[in-house]
Amino acid sequence: MAALRTLVAYVEDKPGVLNRVASLFRRRGYNIASLNVGRTHDSGVSRMTIVVEGDAGVAQLMEANLYKLVNVLSVQDITDCPAVVRDMALIKIEVPAERRAEALQLVEVFHARVVDISPGTLIAEITGSPDKIEAFVEVLKPYGISEMVQTGRIAMTRGVEGEASRISHGQNSETVVTAA
Amino acid sequence: MTASPISSKQIAAPAIVVNQPSASATADSSAVELTQVCTGSEILWETLIREGVSVMFGYPGGAIMPAYDALPKFPQLHHVLVRHEQGAAHAAEGYSRASGKVGVAVATSGPGATNLTTGIANAMLDSIPIVCITGQVASPLLGSDAFQEVDITGVTLPITKHNFLVTRPEDIMQAVREAFYIAMSGRPGPVVVDITKDALQKSANFKWDDTPVRLPGYRPEHKPLPTDLQRAVEMIHSAKKPIIFAGHGVLRAGATGLLLELVRKTDIPVAATLLGLTGFPASNPRALGMMGMHGEAWVNKAIQESDLIVALGMRFDDRVTGNLKTYAQKAKKIHVELDPAEVNKLVHVDLPLIGDVREILQMLLPFVEYRDRTDWLTHIDTLRGKSAVIDIKHMPDNGKLFAAHVIHDLWRLTEGKAIVVTDVGQHQMWEAQYYRHDFPNKLITSGGLGTMGFALPAAMGARFACPDEEIWVIAGDGGFQMTQAELQTLVQEGKKVNIAIINNGYLGMVRQWQQFFYGGRYVATPMSSPDYVKLADAHGLVGLRVTKRSEVADAVRRARELPGTVIIDFRVEQLDSVYPMVPAGADLDAMIRRPEAVVEEAEHNPIYETGKDD
Ligand SMILES: Cc1ncc(C[n+]2csc(CCOP(=O)(O)OP(=O)(O)O)c2C)c(N)n1
Numbered sequence: 197m198a199a200l201r202t203l204v205a206y207v208e209d210k211p212g213v214l215n216r217v218a219s220l221f222r223r224r225g226y227n228i229a230s231l232n233v234g235r236t237h238d239s240g241v242s243r244m245t246i247v248v249e250g251d252a253g254v255a256q257l258m259e260a261n262l263y264k265l266v267n268v269l270s271v272q273d274i275t276d277c278p279a280v281v282r283d284m285a286l287i288k289i290e291v292p293a294e295r296r297a298e299a300l301q302l303v304e305v306f307h308a309r310v311v312d313i314s315p316g317t318l319i320a321e322i323t324g325s326p327d328k329i330e331a332f333v334e335v336l337k338p339y340g341i342s343e344m345v346q347t348g349r350i351a352m353t354r355g356v357e358g359e360a361s362r363i364s365h366g367q368n369s370e371t372v373v374t375a376a
Numbered sequence: 377m378t379a380s381p382i383s384s385k386q387i388a389a390p391a392i393v394v395n396q397p398s399a400s401a402t403a404d405s406s407a408v409e410l411t412q413v414c415t416g417s418e419i420l421w422e423t424l425i426r427e428g429v430s431v432m433f434g435y436p437g438g439a440i441m442p443a444y445d446a447l448p449k450f451p452q453l454h455h456v457l458v459r460h461e462q463g464a465a466h467a468a469e470g471y472s473r474a475s476g477k478v479g480v481a482v483a484t485s486g487p488g489a490t491n492l493t494t495g496i497a498n499a500m501l502d503s504i505p506i507v508c509i510t511g512q513v514a515s516p517l518l519g520s521d522a523f524q525e526v527d528i529t530g531v532t533l534p535i536t537k538h539n540f541l542v543t544r545p546e547d548i549m550q551a552v553r554e555a556f557y558i559a560m561s562g563r564p565g566p567v568v569v570d571i572t573k574d575a576l577q578k579s580a581n582f583k584w585d586d587t588p589v590r591l592p593g594y595r596p597e598h599k600p601l602p603t604d605l606q607r608a609v610e611m612i613h614s615a616k617k618p619i620i621f622a623g624h625g626v627l628r629a630g631a632t633g634l635l636l637e638l639v640r641k642t643d644i645p646v647a648a649t650l651l652g653l654t655g656f657p658a659s660n661p662r663a664l665g666m667m668g669m670h671g672e673a674w675v676n677k678a679i680q681e682s683d684l685i686v687a688l689g690m691r692f693d694d695r696v697t698g699n700l701k702t703y704a705q706k707a708k709k710i711h712v713e714l715d716p717a718e719v720n721k722l723v724h725v726d727l728p729l730i731g732d733v734r735e736i737l738q739m740l741l742p743f744v745e746y747r748d749r750t751d752w753l754t755h756i757d758t759l760r761g762k763s764a765v766i767d768i769k770h771m772p773d774n775g776k777l778f779a780a781h782v783i784h785d786l787w788r789l790t791e792g793k794a795i796v797v798t799d800v801g802q803h804q805m806w807e808a809q810y811y812r813h814d815f816p817n818k819l820i821t822s823g824g825l826g827t828m829g830f831a832l833p834a835a836m837g838a839r840f841a842c843p844d845e846e847i848w849v850i851a852g853d854g855g856f857q858m859t860q861a862e863l864q865t866l867v868q869e870g871k872k873v874n875i876a877i878i879n880n881g882y883l884g885m886v887r888q889w890q891q892f893f894y895g896g897r898y899v900a901t902p903m904s905s906p907d908y909v910k911l912a913d914a915h916g917l918v919g920l921r922v923t924k925r926s927e928v929a930d931a932v933r934r935a936r937e938l939p940g941t942v943i944i945d946f947r948v949e950q951l952d953s954v955y956p957m958v959p960a961g962a963d964l965d966a967m968i969r970r971p972e973a974v975v976e977e978a979e980h981n982p983i984y985e986t987g988k989d990d
């Protein structure tokens with residue numbers, strides 16, 4: 197599989213913005229591994245975490261193209277920054293009562309939690325790096341996974357706030373920001 | 377539609393008169409100074425006027441009717457009724473290209489809006505600032521597949537710089553203001569403002585806001601880092617075989633004077649893209665001519681041999697580069713470009729300078745110095761001497777009519793001063809080769825999209841921008857037939873352009889590809905034409921037919937003298953091809969040359985290139 201790059205984009209929370217971003221990726225032929233959008237503490241601003249296939253050059257072009265969308269406020273390629281990257285999954289497995297204890301142990305080992313139990317099933321919730329989720333899924337497979345949902349990656353750079361919101365604009369240039 | 381109670385003639389400056397003691401209007405602004413209640417339609421037109429619009433090209437229909445109904449109250453706005461909305465979009469582009477201002481097209485919802493899309497895509501690919509106003513079904517009906525509902529913001533998403541869907545009258549002014557700002561700033565482009573019928577009909581408070589538009593995420597301006605400018609100067613100084621590329625960005629930035637200065641100081645030769653052709657005078661000794669697929673052979677050779685390319689406001693289109701793997705391998709590349717997304721898109725560049733071409737040249741000029749590059753210049757002259765598309769000025773009249781003759785004579789007779797608007801095909805390339813452009817912005821053509829049918833409506837738009845200039849359309853028989861309906865628009869508006877139809881009886885450029893790459897099978901390319909002289913007559917215009925070179929000058933002279941639009945049907949050689957040609961995707965210096973032996977008559981054909989022609 198091609199190398200993955202993680203971009204963080206702040207966008208205006210307006211109708212159609214996700215469509216614009218998705219249309220850009222589709223049109224330019226970028227391959228999205230995962231895309232997560234959600235509100236932020238700023239009303240009117242959403243944050244996207246976009247994981248794409250490609251190298252640093254591809255990410256740079258994508259960043260420049262994202263900036264061309266009027267509703268995109270800022271973009272940063274955080275692939276090479278120290279960052280916390282998380283994914284969350286809900287996994288429903290089929291587990292008869294006599295194997296439940298054993299399953300619960302596995303859940304514990306992975307620092308996951310059980311959020312629902314029925315006579316024949318349980319739902320585990322796991323938050324972590326994509327690798328960890330993958331490993332968890334592997335060990336649950338023998339029980340029989342009947343349903344699974346994953347959020348897609350979200351990411352935040354470590355340390356001083358602002359790293360990810362600084363306007364870098366990629367290539368060798370300064371952006372002229374007209375004073376408010 | 378009920379007639380407006382107030383005829384346009386009766387209404388003077390104050391544009392909107394709504395229960396308001398007549399506000400004192402100043403000469404250069406419209407009347408609305410105070411907050412007042414206006415319909416969305418009135419707000420729309422008032423905002424256009426305040427954005428400096430005086431002419432727009434459009435076509436009415438159901439959803440946009442409320443706006444048209446209000447139009448007579450705004451006599452400052454001249455509306456040109458086109459014959460097809462594609463014509464409106466191209467006319468807006470022609471107007472913009474000739475005036476440097478934003479062009480405006482208006483259409484109704486559904487089919488009106490979809491008819492605009494070819495022009496919108498053309499404006500997108502050639503970075504032309506236009507604003508398209510489209511009517512939309514009433515907001516409660518949105519999404520219901522109502523009569524003439526098309527999701528035009530969805531349709532135009534990938535072919536606009538930005539677009540707006542406006543559903544409330546109070547949002548119209550801001551959307552239109554932002555549309556003009558976005559269209560014009562940074563790398564320009566088309567913006568669509570789709571307004572629902574109810575937003576046009578309902579009323580809202582109107583208070584003109586003339587503070588600069590601010591969009592939090594939109595930063596169209598960039599400037600390069602000082603260290604990079606310094607590096608550029610060093611690279612220019614140390615280059616032995618440098619070439620400057622002049623692209624459309626040179627013209628957009630108004631940097632033609634600075635480019636001349638740069639060349640004067642550094643003695644570096646200049647090659648141009650199709651859209652950059654008028655960015656540097658053809659008669660300057662350092663002008664090489666056009667590069668790329670139909671560029672001059674010596675230009676492409678020189679590019680392949682160069683050790684430094686200074687690319688100004690161009691985007692390394694595939695028609696310019698040919699095979700990317702073998703493109704200008706020996707050259708370091710400095711890319712001066714306003715759009716960061718164009719840098720390293722196709723060609724790896726060593727030094728991007730992101731910003732306005734004009735500003736960057738201004739920053740570089742004080743530091744660049746002259747270097748002696750006689751060897752390089754002499755070498756290019758040698759390349760040129762061997763393969764020149766020779767100067768056909770003094771060539772004899774063999775009785776046959778070649779497109780090159782027509783265009784060359786047109787250049788001579790207009791002293792190169794006309795605004796030339798070309799369509800797409802062989803004639804477009806011949807124009808680029810044989811009309812020598814010495815003056816900025818005098819060529820208007822469809823580059824990136826290659827839109828047949830562009831020329832006539834675009835010329836019409838240019839006419840409104842430049843009432844006093846000589847304007848020539850050069851179109852093929854195929855492309856002309858696509859949008860010829862706009863002839864009657866010119867008649868209705870009492871406007872003149874001269875039209876040279878390069879009539880070869882074929883979709884010539886496609887026929888040429890069939891000849892070269894498809895075994896000479898001329899499928900769906902032979903094309904008949906109406907009798908253009910009679911067609912002109914049917915429009916109440918003058919039509920002329922020219923079949924010999926000896927008749928060219930007279931026809932051109934008559935066309936220039938007559939007050940109305942004149943169509944000249946130039947019956948040129950049918951099977952002529954554009955040479956040289958780099959086949960799509962081939963190495964830039966692997967050109968198909970004009971065959972020397974294919975002269976059926978004993979006499980040497982004057983426009984065939986041979987070394988002997990010097
Ligand atoms: C709208 C559109 N359709 C198709 C084409 C493909 N095309 C490119 S050049 C050409 C032939 C143009 O013929 P004509 O207008 O007679 O000009 P000529 O090449 O003969 O000078 C065609 C069909 C195009 N560029 N635009």
Ligand SMILES: [Mg+2]
Nearest residue numbers: 852853882884
């Ligand atoms: Mg033709």
